[in-house]
Amino acid sequence: MSIDLRTGSPPARVPFYNDPKVRSIAYQVALCAVIVFLVYGAASNAIDNLKKANIASGFGFWNQTAGFDISQSMIAYSNLSTYGRAFWVGLCNTLLVAAIGIIFATILGFIIGIARLSKNWLVNKAASGYVETIRNIPLLLQLLFWYNAVLKALPDFRDSLSIPGGAFLNNRGLFLPEPIPQTGFSFAVMAFCAGIVVSTGYHIWARKRQEKTGQQAPVFLVSLGLIVGVPLIVFLAAGLPLGFDYPRAGKFNMAGGIEILPEFAALLFGLSIYTAAFIAEVVRAGIRAVSHGQTEAAYSLGLRAQPTLRLVVVPQAMRVIIPPLTSQYLNLTKNSTLAVAIGYPDLVQIFTGTVLNQTGQAVEVVAITMAVYLTISLATSLLMNFYNSRIALVER
Amino acid sequence: MKRIVSVIALAVMFGATSASAQTLKTVKDRGILNCGSNGSLAGFGLPDAQGKWAGLDVDLCRAVAAAVLGDDKKVKFVPLSAKDRFTALQSGEVDVLARNTTWTSSRDTQLGLNFAGVNYYDGQGFMVRKALKVNSALELGEASVCVQQGTTTELNLADYFRANKMKLKTVTFATANEAVKAYDSGRCDAYTTDASGLYAERLRLANAADHIVLPEIISKEPLGPAVRHGDDQWFDVVKWSLYAMLNAEELGITSANVGEMAKSDNPDIKRLLGSEGNYGEQLGLAKDWAVNIIKQVGNYGESFDRNVGAGSPLKIDRGLNKLWSKGGLQYAPPVR
Known part of the structure; x- marks a missing residue:
């Protein structure tokens, strides 16, 4: 506010409707009112029209009987179940293929991404070829390729390919023996859990000792022995308490065992292979983003190549990799x-x-x-953001 | 600027009230009928190599166009999958849905549809490979069955196996094409759909002679055209287009003799062909509405014969679809 210098009197009062603060609040309120009105108008218009057209509305259908069958369900489902139950079956199937797809795509993507940086000409070119081919073909075509050209071309179940160990592969899917634990198996499970707890403790102790004295301990070998070796010995000592339900040919289908549908396999292959190509590029870019000076500095401190990668390059690369990796995970889930x-x-x-x-x-x-x-998408990115903040560079 | 956008949005939203009330006027103004059809079922709805649509359901739409617009070629066919067909009708994308659709109570009451009659009485059957040596659907316990999604077929299948205490593995596909392809490749032991569809699809298999249709018919499938609920005038137009074809067959009027028949003294014929009374005007149509249908599309018997019956590759017996006077179920109320 300024004072009129000629008269020395205070300025005339600004009317409230010219006050910028009042104005901006009024605009905000008006905008909110318009938005609420639009949403309300759209909703009531939709409800009116649905009623006029005699189309049922509301969520009453949730508890009605569905009446149809579903080829793969992880939770109990029959055609007498409700639509709500069918929803959960579908959701579980989506989450299953997304979760396994993310794991496969990550492993494959990291391998290919690192291979693209290899000094070996053949490995390098093979990895580039993979990335350039796969990411430039639409995913839908790839899915149709896997389903129609690869999996449907497998032999009929009467001439199944038999895989050593009692598994069968045919155009109805992959049939694996189903392990059935018998008495005594729980001991091996307990030994396995104990192994994890003890080796975690050993890992913490070893790190503290290294920080204090500089002495290193063989953490990997000890953990391997505790987590794999001991339970194996217990398992053998208990007299192999594990039976198998082997798949066998029935009149129309394979009976028994674990069944992996070709539809599931095709979707899993397609999603993993496609997303892996993008993850490979993300990984390559992340590693490239760490300046070569870091590696040289690590070498001059006396670190060998392997610890240099593990302790210096990868932790810094991860900071670059994680955000785009998250969006690849989201893509995979949505592409399912x-x-x-x-x-x-x-x-x-x-x-x-x-x-x-x-x-x-x-x-x-x-x-x-x-x-x-x-x-699903928000949960995934929340999780990844949490991980990202954990590994972010700690500034001092 | 923001204000203008809001006003436009409002106008659009409130202006876009249900378009269902005046379909007849809309179609007349547009000058073309939008017909939801099956795009890949021989005998019912399928474009040929020249892009000309043919089939029993296609003929029904052509009849409606002939009655309303005087020209059976003024139809735009919109191919729909079983899964998407009702949404297309509800949203006004098509004016009539003639896509081998089964008339059921829940579709009639919950989906905002009205069924304007039955143009084909069907029932669900199974097709299997001859090599399986299966002679009855009751021997299909534990079998894998390929089926199309969003059909009464899918529900009947589950019911039938449950009622007969048989286990079943269904493999569900979004379109009939994919389901048949999967069956043909050996993914499933059996393919199930309406019996008429089985005969039509069998012709497309790699080796048709290797497959048989099992004798059991496990359901009632009255297939008919549907319109939006709440537009009685349009409902009447579609209903009577079908009835005109049936009445024409019953009265012996064909596309060939409709000209002579106009001179007939039979009052039933005179009323149908518009030389007596004003039955066309009562429907909101021209006087010669039925003449146009019969001249351009033919009567029901001609349409049946040409598309699915003896004159077609399908060679399906008329069976239930004979006229009531010949021992079948097809019966149309009189024009008077």
């Missing part, structure tokens, strides 16, 4: 909806497919599905 094309019963196929068609309640079903994918 392409399952529709090859008949894998994921959330979209079951819920926005059959359930939507039978109930006709597009608004509710699509809203639920969108909310689910949003939740």
Whole structure:
């Protein structure tokens, strides 16, 4: 506020509607009101029209009987279950393929990414070829390739390829012997758990001692012995308490054992291989981002190549890798909806497919599905952001 | 600027009230009928090599176009999958859904549809390989069955196996094409759909002679055209387009003799062909609505014969689809 110098009197009072503060608040309130009005208008218009068109609305369908079968379910499901149950089956199937896909894609992606930096000409070119080919072909085509060209071309179940160990492979899927624990098996499980606890303690003790005295301990070998060796000895001592339910040919299908559907396998292969190509580039970029001076500094301190990579290069590269890696994980999860094309019963196929068609309640079903994918994606990025903040460079 | 956008958004939202109320007027103004059809089922809805659509359901849409617009070629066919068909009708993308759709109570009451009659009485069956040496659907316990998603077929299948205490492995696909392809490649032991569909799909298999259709018919599948609920006038138009074809067959009027028949003294024929009374106007159509249908599309018997019956590669027996006067179920109320 300024004072009129000529008269020396205080300025005339600014009317409230010219006060910038009042104005900005008024605009905000007006905008909010418009948004609320628009949302309300859209919602009530939709409800009106649905009622006028005699289309059922509401969430009453959730507890109605679904009446259809699903080829793969991790939780108990039959055609007498409800639509709500079918939703959970679809969600579990989506999460299963996404989780396993993320693990496979990460392992494969890191291998390819490191191979692209290899000094070996053949390894280097093979990795570049992989990345350039796979990431430039649409994922849908790759899924159709795996399903129609590779897996459907396997022999009929009457001439299954038999794999040593009692497994069978045919165009109906991969059939593995199902392990059945018998009395005494729990001892081996207990030894395994104890092994993890003890080796964690040993790891902490070894690190403290190294910080204090500089002496290193053979942590890897001791952990291996505790986690793998001891339970194995207990298992042998208990007289191999593990039976197998082997798959065998029935009249129409293989019976018994664990069944891995070709639809699942095709989706898993497609997603993992496709996403791995992107992860490889992320990994390569991350490692390249660590300046060569860091490696040289580590060498001049006397570190050998392997500890240099593990203690100096990778921790710094991870900071660059994690954020784009997160978005690759999100992509993989969302891309799993392409399952529709090859008949894998994921959330979209079951819920926005059959359930939507039978109930006709597009608004509710699509809203639920969108909310689910949003939740999965936000949870994934929350987890990755937490990990990222853990490994971020600690500034002093 | 923001204000303008909001106003436009509002206008769009409140202006976009249900378009269902005046379908007849909309179609007349547009000058073309949008028909939701099966894009890949021989005998019911399939474009040929020249892009010309043919089939029993296609003929129904052509009949509606002939009645409303006077020209059976003024139809835009929209191929729909089983899963998406109802949404397309509800949202107004198509005016009539003639896509071998089974009339059930929940579709009639929950989906905002009205079924305008039955143009094919069908039932669900199974197809298997001859090499399996299966002679009855009751021997299919433990079998893998390929099925299309979003169909009554999918539900009947589950019911049938449960009722007969048989185990079942279903493999569900979004389209009939994929389901048949999977069956053909050996992914499944059996393929199931409406019996008419089985005969049509069998012709497309790599080696049709290796497959048989099992004798059991496990369900009632009255297939018919559907329209949006709440537009009675349009509902009447579609219903009577079908009835006109049935009445024409019953009265012996064909696409060939419809001109002579106009001179007939039979009052039933005169009423149908519009030379007596104003039954066309009552429907909101022209006087010669039925003449256009019969001249351009033919009667029900001609359409059946040409698309699925003896005159087609499918060679399906008329069976239940004979006229009531010949021992079948097809029966149309009189025009009067």
